[in-house]
Amino acid sequence: MRPEEADEIRTLPLFRDCADAHFTTLLERGFLQRFPPGLVLIHEDDPADFLHVVVEGMVEMVTSHAGRETTLGFVRPFGTFILAAVLTDQVYLQAARTLEKSRILMVPAAAVRDTMRADPAFMTAVTRELATAYRDTVMELKSQKLRNGAERLANWLLRHERDGAVLIPVEKRTLAARLGMTPENLSRAFATLGACNIEVQGPKVLLHDRGALEKLAKPSPLIDDVST
Amino acid sequence: MRPEEADEIRTLPLFRDCADAHFTTLLERGFLQRFPPGLVLIHEDDPADFLHVVVEGMVEMVTSHAGRETTLGFVRPFGTFILAAVLTDQVYLQAARTLEKSRILMVPAAAVRDTMRADPAFMTAVTRELATAYRDTVMELKSQKLRNGAERLANWLLRHERDGAVLIPVEKRTLAARLGMTPENLSRAFATLGACNIEVQGPKVLLHDRGALEKLAKPSPLIDDVST
DNA sequence: CCAATCGCTTGATCTGAATCAACGTAACCG
DNA sequence: CGGTTACGTTGATTCAGATCAAGCGATTGG
Known part of the structure; x- marks a missing residue:
């Protein structure tokens, strides 16, 4: 990863308050990978093994059921997915597919949970991030039902x-x-x-x-x- | 509040892990109030001053826009609303209205935030609660778009x-x-x-x-x- | 006890959106 | 370079859902 990209990630609300050592550990335990367009990064109903950070490119969050499919959102640099599934150690409710050539930082779920336990500031940031994600989804639901x-x-x-x-x-x-x-x-x-x-x-x-x-x-x- | 109700609240995922002293403080700083049916407890766009716990009765979460109105969910004992707004210190995105005669425990937002800061176990529980709320909303959105x-x-x-x-x-x-x-x-x-x-x-x-x-x-x- | 109201259902109609089909255009590839 | 494919647009039709209107039954209140 280029230093300026690490810096970008460091300044995200989710990461900017945690201790240097913890941030470094998160990066070290993660993998930065390149993916071609159209590749499925995570599948619905798979266990949430990684927190993904989009470093470059764009990702589409999709979901399918009974032969229908819909898009729930896009993730661009330097957004992340899916924190909630990682935290509760549950399966993904959405799939993720690259829309372009992308570079993704994959942080093992265990690393995220370890850091949360060790670093109150990070835990606070996680909480705020989740609250925001929840509110965004509520807005999306309102948009869908009221417009x-x-x-x-x-x-x-x-x-x-x-x-x-x-x-x-x-x-x-x-x-x-x-x-x-x-x-x-x-x-x-x-x-x-x-x-x-x-x-x-x-x-x-x-x-x-x-x-x-x-x-x-x-x-x-x-x-x-x-x-x- | 009857002792068995306090016990019920105590056993909720959100409260069961926090220290006795902190739980007691939360209850003490809160107000238990009775409300008639059809009363609006919180309004959209109002600052989130309280975390509400439904002790008895039932509450409807509603939202309106441009002359349309829709219901986003029901809250029954011993559910709560709206944790995300309380944590981010923002306005409510939904209104809440009693559907029946209800008793509601109103915990000041500041008390929730104080306890979170003081009690890591409570913070963890808050995080899990938020993750769950987020996932429930994603499911609701999927239901709406795919069915x-x-x-x-x-x-x-x-x-x-x-x-x-x-x-x-x-x-x-x-x-x-x-x-x-x-x-x-x-x-x-x-x-x-x-x-x-x-x-x-x-x-x-x-x-x-x-x-x-x-x-x-x-x-x-x-x-x-x-x-x- | 009766009148009025309210909630629910049913029918008729209208509107918004999905589907099916055809076509133009631009991108891609042999 | 020509053919093919994929994407976007447009039109015709169908379908799901909203709206409008009426009626029924139960509840409520005078």
Whole structure:
């Protein structure tokens, strides 16, 4: 791992408060691995043996049941998965698949649990991280139960807007799954938002009128202020 | 509070490992209050001042947005809410409303945080509790994104079955909101499940053929094995 | 005891989303 | 370079669920 990447990880809320020695141990007991795109890193129902830290690339959290599949979220540098499964020593509830060539730091679950026991500051950080993950999931659930497809898309766009535009970092089919709709309906949702003066140019979306989009999206800090 | 209730709380995963003195302090700093049915205990967007423990009765966790409202869950003795908001010292993302006459132990957020700092065993328990809450919410999200209304109802029935029957503890309209549908569609979902030999008698539902119901419900430990 | 209300159910209709199918385009590969 | 494949879009249709409306039965309150 490059030193600046170790530094990046060190500054994460999850790691920044723990003692130097403990942080070093976590890195030493971990493995940094490269993966090609489309590779399944963890499977649903497998025991949680590692805490994964995305150092480079992007990972998709997916879940399948009875022939259906959906995307629960994306993890980008320097996000982690899945702390909750590691802590409770249970199986994963979600699978993880690389969306691009990625480099992943894999920290053995036992190392995480050992460090937690040894370092109160780390334990505190773990607690805060879990609380945040819980709140983010509650927001996602609210979004799913209280909004329709076009509204979810509009809010996603608002959240990812930079300088009046959004560059969709994944295939649109993947974004569709993330937003809980089919690719066809994502296309139509984009068309619907044309009325709010958005313009789709391949993976790039121009938001010509943020106000109009917000009027339709009705963003709320209680649903959209994810910490990630 | 009756001694046997304090004992019940003491045996909860969240409290059973902390030192006697700390547990006593938590109880002493808390208030035990009675509330009539339909009373709003906490509001969305309010600062999280208390950790609530349901000692008697039942509470509904609800959330509203843009004129829509939905139920995220029920809390029965001796469940708690909302640990995550208390820990991160943030606002509530959900409101809580009594469904029946209830008695609630309200522990000041500061007391929870103090005890956490002082008692590693309690901190560990908090972490585990949060991890569990997170996993339950992920399961709920999966249920919502991967299943249709009838399937969600079928699984809810299977989960609450006792001796071949389910006694619905709330109004059906409330159950409908909990399952993410309208009261009208809940009625129709019950009708649909008639094909699996269920029989609805007011608040009581008889499951004459668990096998048939499971065939439709397709229950999975990765969605339905909630710890609560 | 009767009237009013409320919760639930059922039917009719409408809307949003999924599905099925076709097509254009861009990327990939032999 | 040409053919193939994959992705995205669009249209037509179907389906699930929401909405609107009406009616029934039980409970409540005057």
